[in-house]
Amino acid sequence: MDPKPEVKVPVRLSTRDPSIQLAQEPGPLLVQTTLKRPQLSALVNSLLRPDDKAIPFDILINGQFLRTTIDEFLTNNGISAETTLDVEYTRALVPPLNVTSFEHDDWVSAVDVLSASSASGVWSGGNVQSRQERILSASYDGLVRVWDMSGNVLATSEAPNNGGRITSLKSAKWISDKKIVAAGMDNVVRMYKYDEDTRTITPSVELFSHRWGVEDVAVHGPSNRILSASADTTISVFSSNAKENPSPPTELLPSSNAASNKRQKLSKPDKTVSARGPLIKLSGHASPVSSVVFKPDDATVAYSASHDHSLKTWDLPTSTCVDTRSTGHSLLSLGALPKLNLLATGTSARHITLIDPRASATQISVMTLRGHKNAVVSLDVDPTSDYSLLSGSHDGTVQIWDVRSVRQSEVQGEGQVGESMYTIYRDSAKGRPSHSHGEDVKVFGVRWDKEVGIVSVGEDKKVQINRPVGS
Amino acid sequence: MAPNPRKRKAVTRDVPAASNSEEELADGLLDGILSHSEGESDADHEEDAESDTSSVIEGLSDEDEEDEEDGAAFSDTDPKDGEGDIREQMRKLTTRDATVRLSGVDHALDRDSRPLADGELDEQDDESLQRNYTVTTDANGNPRYLYREIDPVYESDDSDAPETTNTIGNIPLTYYDEYPHIGYDINGKKIQRPAKGEALDALLDQIDIPKGWTGLTDPATGKPLNLSEEELDVLKRLTRNEVVEDGYDPYPEMVHYFSGKLEVMPLSAAPEPKRRFVPSKHEAKRVMKIVKAIREGRIQPYKPPSEEEEEEERVYYDVWADEKPRPENSMHLAAPKLPPPGYDASYHPPREYLPDKNEEAAWLAADEEDREKDYLPKNYEALRKVPGYERFVKERFERSLDLYLAPRVRRNKLNIDPESLLPKLPNPEDLKPFPTTCAAIFRGQEGRVRSVSFDPQGIFVASGGDDGYVRIWELLTGRQVWNVKLSDEDAVDAVKWRPTKDASILAAAAGESVYLIVPYSILSPDVEQASRDILDAGWGYAASKPSTTTNGVTKEPPGKWARPGGKFESKGVLVQATVRSMVKIINWHRKGDYFATVSPRGQSSAVAIHTLSKHLTQLPFRRLKGIAQTAQFHPSKAIFFVATRNTIRSYDLAKQELVKILQPGAKWISSIDVHPGGDNIIVGTYDKRLLWHDLDLSTKPYKTLRFHQEAIRAVRFHQGGLPLFADASDDGSLQIFHGKVVGDLMENATIVPLKVLKGHKVKSRLGVMDVDWHPREPWCVSAGADGTCRLWN
Secondary structure, three states: OOOOOOOEEEEEEEOOOHHHOOOOOOOOEEEEOOOOHHHHHHHHHHHHOOOOOOOOEEEEEOOEEOOOOHHHHHHHHOOOOOOOEEEEEEEOOOOEEEEEEEEOOOOEEEEEEEOOOOHHHHHOOOOOOOOOOEEEEEEOOOOEEEEOOOOOEEEEOOOOOOOOOOOOEEEEEEOOOOEEEEEEOOOEEEEEEEEOOOOEEEEEEEEEOOOOOEEEEEEEOOOOEEEEEEOOOEEEEEEOOHHHOOOOOHHHOHHHOHHHHHHHHHOOOOOOOEEEOOOEEEEOOOOOEEEEEEEOOEEEEEEEEEOOOEEEEEEOOOOEEEEEEEOOOOEEEEEEEOOOOEEEEEEOOOEEEEEOOOOOOOOOOOEEEEOOOOOEEEEEEOOOOOOEEEEEEOOOEEEEEEEEEEEEOOOOOOOEEEEEEEEEEOHHHOOOOOOOOOOOOOEEEEEEEOOOEEEEEEOOOEEEEEEEOOO | OOHHHHHHHHHHHHHHHHHHHHHHOOOHHHHHHHHHHHOOOOHHHHHHHHHHOOHHHHHHHHHHHHHHHHOHHHHHHOOOOHHHHHHHHHHHHHHHHHHHHHHHHHHHHHHHHHHHHHHHHHHHHHOOOHHHEEEEEOOOOOEEEEEOOOOOOOOOOOOOOOOOOOOOOOOOHHHHOOOOEEEEOOOOOEEEOOOOOOHHHHHHHHHOOOOOEEEEEOOOOOOEEEOOHHHHHHHHHHHOOOOOOOOOOOOOOOOOOOOOOOOOOOOOOOOOOHHHOOOOHHHHHHHHHHHHHHHHOOOOOOOOOOHHHHHHHOOOOOOOOOOOOOOOOOOOOOOOOOOOOOHHHOOOOOHHHOOOHHHHHHHHHOOHHHOOOOOOOOOOOOHHHOOOOOOHHHHHHHHHHHHHHOOOOOOOOOOOOHHHHOOOOOOHHHHOOOOOOEEEEEOOOOOOEEEEEEOOOOOEEEEEEOOOEEEEEEOOOOOEEEEEEOOOOOOEEEEEEOOOOOOOOEEEEEOOEEEEEOOHHHOOHHHHHHHHHHHHOOOOHHHHOOOEOOOOOEOOOOOEEEOOOHHHHHHOEEEEEEOOOOOOEEEEOOOOOEEEEEOHHHHHHOEEEEEOOOOEEEOOOOOOOOOEEEEEEOOOOOEEEEEEOOOEEEEEOOOOEEEEEEOOOOOOEEEEEEOOOOOEEEEEEOOOOEEEEEOOOOOOOOEEEOOOOOOEEEEEEOOOOOOEEEEEEOOOEEEEEEEEOOOOOOOOOEEEEEEEEEOOOOEOOEOEEEEEEOOOOOOEEEEEOOOOEEEEO
């Protein structure tokens, strides 16, 4: 081998982001193989807008992020330097920095964001202005709180009177800028009215359907549907219009048994909240259902993940289970990647499995993302990218994943394997080494909003907001 | 006048002595005398003999001659004297060869004097032969030769010749006994007899004998003969049988002919002899002879013998034709094969193999046994410069020692691959899933956590500990969702969920009471109602049927069922069943209607079975052999297992009879658990062992697993279909095993150790107190003495 000082390889630049599209196709360029990502990024910048402020780009070659020199990349992947490389550039993900933390009295179990670009904001019909983002947090003390971006509590709900039962909330969602739904271990799904002007949260309706705690709720504004996943292995469908719901099953009301009724009376309820039952009850799982989501583009289809290792596809109008995908581990969280038609589920076995829910898919697990040290209990997708995922785990970290940055796994049936791009540690961990058990810093919920950034909540009683620098 | 009588005496005595000596010295001496007297024909022989002896002896013998006459008096007068005795002996010795010596001396004198005289005479014949003497006429008219005084000129001096002391010639002194002189000198003048000491002098001499005094008179000079220092030394040596010669070293230093010293000169400087390079005529002769013989045909050139001849003549018998290769003798031991020498063993190794100074110093400083190699690489320019091996003898010695002290013995090596002896265990990776890491820590309890239990749904975990609290935790997050304090004094020793999903009832034991709890706070109203209904069903049953004996005497029931009181009931603790002694273990029957409690100190009431629906407590055993440790229901049959300290008994509850006694061989059983299939039992013991019993196989354990450093406190099978079991030990660790039981009776259970789970801290020698499995998932929860519970997944 004679050591040529300069080997050049032809590349063809492209991007999937129209905002950073090159004005004219430059054709194949010859670049040195010694270049790394920053040089290529500078090259793209110089082609794109020579005078403007440079945007950092990430470089993908054949679907993989370039982390070394081109030369090493070619060697590692066995690509000849003769072939023209398809180089895709995307806006680089800037490492998110911690912005702020909102302190709570108790563990925070769930968080949701109302902003102009969030789903609930969109469903509100443009009522949410920029800089008017609201953060909803559900806590183990049984209260939902609405925060503004400065960290002020705008409104706090009152503790419900449920006959002396535990009120810890497990999930809370904005339905619109006026409606909130929250559910927890007292088995009841509650809808609240939020009044921005008076800054009050008032319970509007209690939805009774579950015999055990509710683990997750999913909402779809346009179709007024609420899904609740419960530890009693069922999924209930409610309507966000209280009146559409039927009357509740009497045996589940707190007043149904004598002791409970007595306790409820003793706590002197001032006003009664109307109680309703479920539209449909979907049963099929064998174990607690941990998470449920609507199909992003079709509100008549829902996906649910359960401790019984299976992921089920439900057709809501017919209330039937369409498809069941069984994996090897208990599934604890669910998130949908709409463009890729993939579902991401976090498992108790410390990884994220990407599953193609379509009936035609042959492989159970398309991709496995490894890196967490404990159960992955919360998932969200990047609002700006179709390929990025956000996951929160009991090990006290929030990790960002890019499904393009993967390699083929050696293990049969596991599909591709990916590694996380960035890891966000809890601010309260103060740099302590993270343990697998994540004591005191477990992350229970994550949300990634375009305006607000990455919002995560957990055992440290904080809402932590991280945002990429400069965006 | 004095000498005369002495003399006469001596003469008279002399005769027999002479005859004696004559007899003794029959041939040699007389012969010698005779021969000598006859002539000088034997002089050569005499001289030879004499030359060996020293001149001292000569003198001595000379003296003897003289002493014959007057020395006899000595022997006469003082024969008993020791000295005299020696002298006598010496005299005898000397008499033997005195004459010989004398003749020798004479001859020597002749030899010495004659040539000189002859020489001079010869010379003077030439020059002045006549002047030597003058002839005169003496008184008788005879011519008398008057010799001139000899002028000792320079030439006449012969200092090499021995000094002659006898100047009287070869004449016996006895001739002059009558005269005052003893002879004449060369000039014919009388030589006076040397003055003899007076009697006083003789006495003095006798008293103060000078060294070397002999008491003899020198016959040649007439002076007293004293022995010199040297002569005394010689005598001393002779008496000691030593070599007389002075300076003789009997043990001289050995001189090696071939020493390591470099000799400058060759051994011989002789020139090459001619025969080495001149062709040998003798050989030529012989060759010519052979050539001639060949020419003449007397010697035939070699002709190969014909084959027939050979065959006929020689028949070889192959003795070893049937020999088969035999295996070597069983005692044969091949020497161990040593590795070939490396570069550093060379006499001229490459430089990199040579040790530097530090290494050399280190090698020298090290103990011989600690050295890595027993030699130090050294560099020599040439092989011939390599010195001898200095450790040769030492090494041989050590090798001999090795042979003697460490004889080689053949070790019978089993030709078995050790791998094949190990049981074929599957790789733990293939046996996934099993718990590997700590997923959550449940903190909040004070003191030890004694017991944990999963609820049948697998959502909650209940724990009870030394602080008297029963707590319920959310599984995955480790959130404490409910608690109640049962007792201020007693620890909660056992908590157990009722194993059915229709209701949610928790049994907890504190002190002598078992509390049945409905933690309504985490239950939905209908589940709460169902649970309450189950607990309330039994009220009044006990009251309506008071246990009375036939005599009508009310016997105290073994268990009292009561409501625990308002404070407890408001928390959901609905029933309290009190037995006679401290309850340590609670185990539910699978249907949830019965539960068994064990109170080890309770003797006859140690094991109690409680019926929930009737609020009834029964004591199944009237008298239990040994101290009950734990008891458990068979998962499917009406069989009840009771473990005492050493044995496990299984009883058929329906037939009321003993089914089987298991002998785990343990000193103290701590816990047992029955496999969900019902045919296998695992036993944990305080003597650190985990035993697996196959009920179908034997009463002895099928497998003994001893992996813990400390006592095992709890063992537990996974109840939800996964082939897993776990044990909890005081060494702070849990061990997870794969234990697969196959329905086929032909196949034994497979037991594979999977994982050691460490995390609990050991506090006052207590580690993990209890362990329980999730009803479905491969997750387990452990209770630690450090006040925490841990979830492992």
